[in-house]
Amino acid sequence: MITEPQYFHTIIIGAGPAGLRATFDIADMGFLPLLIDREEKSGGKLKEIDKWFSLDSCGFCRLLDAETRPILLSEENEILCLRHGIAKRNIPFWSSSAPVSVKSDENGFEIEIARGCGEKRIVKCSAVIITTGLEDSHLSCYSNFLAGRDPDVISAIQFEKLISYASPKPITRPSDSSPVKSIAFIACAGSRDNEHPWCSASCCSYLAREIGEVKKIDPSIQTILFYMDLRLYGKGMFLYGKNHLEGTRLINSKPAQISRSNQGSLIVTAGTESGIEKFYVDMVVLSGGNSPQNQNLFKMFDVETDRFGFPVCGSAINPLSTTNPRVFVAGSARNPCDIATSVMEGRAAASSALKLLLDSKGEKQKQKNGKILVIGGGISGLYAADSASSLGYDVAILEKEKEISGIARNILLDPHERNVNKILNEISSQILSKENVRVITGEEAVKIEGRPSNFRVKLRSGKILSNYDSIIIATGAPLFQDSRVDGKRILNLHQAEKIVQSKKTFEKDVVFIQCTGSRDDFHPYCNRICCPKAVT
Structure with a gap:
């Protein structure tokens, strides 16, 4: 007997922060979502993180609306702790599952999904949201850093296990279990280079949190942070980084190599203002390397990608759209981003999918919502x-x-x-x-x-x-009024923009000075727009 494939309004592929939030929103609006993930449990990268910056607490419950945040795990509760499973009942979640083939028509998709139990199921849907995140680069890619070859050179995710609540203290070296006295943290390891010319968007904040945890465990441990530039985005993150990095030596440099001394220490060689310097430490933590993992998935759904594997935006007014009008993308699958941004994009992608559903034949909403x-x-x-x-x-x-x-x-x-x-x-x-x-x-x-x-x-x-x-x-923010800006020789970006719009030329060379009125004691945050705007 041939049965009709089960229909879901939207299928969400990837059960990380963006996928979970999108699923909850679609279900809350009365539609039926299906959430699938190739892993056994939901949560994505959050499963590997003990605490979520900037509150330094478990971040899973922040994926839920405030009035429905869990706390106790019991059979009677409608809401469960997200570290134990999907937060709401009656939301289908297929773990250890992934699409293997897709057929599409004007009404949506027919998708064949391989499940971990060995069976294959065919389902139908009107829209798809891809939230599969990024894949961590393998440590062996960083041969000049001894990554994958020296046990004391580890990734930030591996280091997370050493400093989590369940870990023994003090912090010890993986190679010989001796107490750690000094640690070098290297940001942008495997990103912002020729092969991965993008910022991971979260490793600066992530390393700042880990350094702060080290100081709590053992204040005597010396910490060094090598960075290209500190990108502490988001509300409160500039002060968060400043507080967590207090007492840490900050080196504005990307190290050239890591080697092992005859005495057993690791030697980090980097160019500084003083020239080539060598730093002797007990352990090195690398953070930042990741790559798109969705090329086959995007191809399956007829979504165009750029040369690096990120999806091409399909609409100037919806950054979460793709070249397939029924496929939306959110979180790091779209563009590297932090957890908070992933959650926001998950909500926005759900909104885009709901709009598509409501505009489709047979899904018109009959009554006003308020x-x-x-x-x-x-x-x-x-x-x-x-x-x-x-x-x-x-x-x-x-x-x-x-x-x-x-x-x-x-x-x-x-x-x-x-x-x-x-x-x-x-x-x-x-x-x-x-x-x-x-x-x-x-x-x-x-x-x-x-x-x-x-x-x-x-x-x-x-x-x-x-x-x-x-x-x-959504009132935005007023422009910083700098008394030095006279509108003639000293301009702000918007005044310079007007000159460009009028197609006038500047009389002499132009110097751009960034971060005036931001990232200081009075405005402790990054504007996030002035750097790309100045380059444009």
Whole structure:
């Protein structure tokens, strides 16, 4: 007897942070997802990390909404600890499983999935989200670092096991179990080179956390961090790194090689401001090497990739799209990123898939879900409004300026050299054409009162906006006002952008000075946009 393949609205491939979050969101909206992973357990890289920066605590529960975070594991609980399994019941999770063949038509996909038990199942779906992450580069790739040949040269993931809660103390060398007195940490080992010309996006924060753990275990251990430049992205991460790296010697250099001395120490040779120096340590920890692992998977779903194996974006207004309109990608499978970004992208990919489902024949949502107010009409506010309105919400966009689009209007090209104003016009016209979206300009929110499902917002003009179920704050940030910028010889990036837009030429050579008004005591964070903007 031939049975019809089981249908799932969306299939999520990869059960790491991005995949878990996407699965939960799709299930919460009343749709049926299928989550599959080639490993036996869900969690991805999180399974290998004892604590999640920047709170230095188990990060699994942060994948869940605050009101449903677990804590106890029992048969009666609807929610379970994510370190033990999928967080919500009635979500199909196929472990030790992977697609082996795909057929597609105008309505979606028919996928043959090989399962660990030896059977093969055929399923159907309307959309696919790929969240398979990156694959760690094998240590043998770093022959100049003795990686894979010397037991005292280990990866950051291997070092994690030495400093986790379950590990014995003190920290000892793998080679002879002698107490460790000094450790060299090397960032960007296996990244930002000719073969892997990208930043791993998380190894600086990861190493900062591990160094902080070492100091807690044994403050007498000397630590050295070799880095190309410290990229401590994200809210609170600059101060987090500063605190965790206190007392650590920072060497702005990528070592040339590692060797073993006659006395048994490891010798790290690196170029510094003083010339070629040798550093004698007991152990070396490498972090940063990873590569795409999805070439065959992307090919299976007819998704184009670049020469390194990362997917090509299919839409200027949706970075999570691919060249296949029914396939979305999130997390490090799309682009190297940290855990927090993976979670956010998982939610965004779920939103994109839900929008596709609701726009498809037979999946139209019949009733409204409620009212949402988006405060801020910049590019993030516009994206949020577009997603919420597609899910059936009545949406109002509140913008204090006379027109929507925010600070992005001052930008000519993005880092991919795409016309930003063209992208803004496209998404603005798309949103303004929707019946369930209205835009309020020239008004500023001064007070928010109420509770979920009944928010009330007072405007500076005295008007009141009421009965909103949720509020999304997307107000961006004001430009740093530097008194030295005179608009003539000393410009900020946006003033320089206007000169470029007007096609005028600069009279003399131009010097770009980065991080003015950021990464200091008053603004302890990275802006994340000024470096790529200056290069563009």
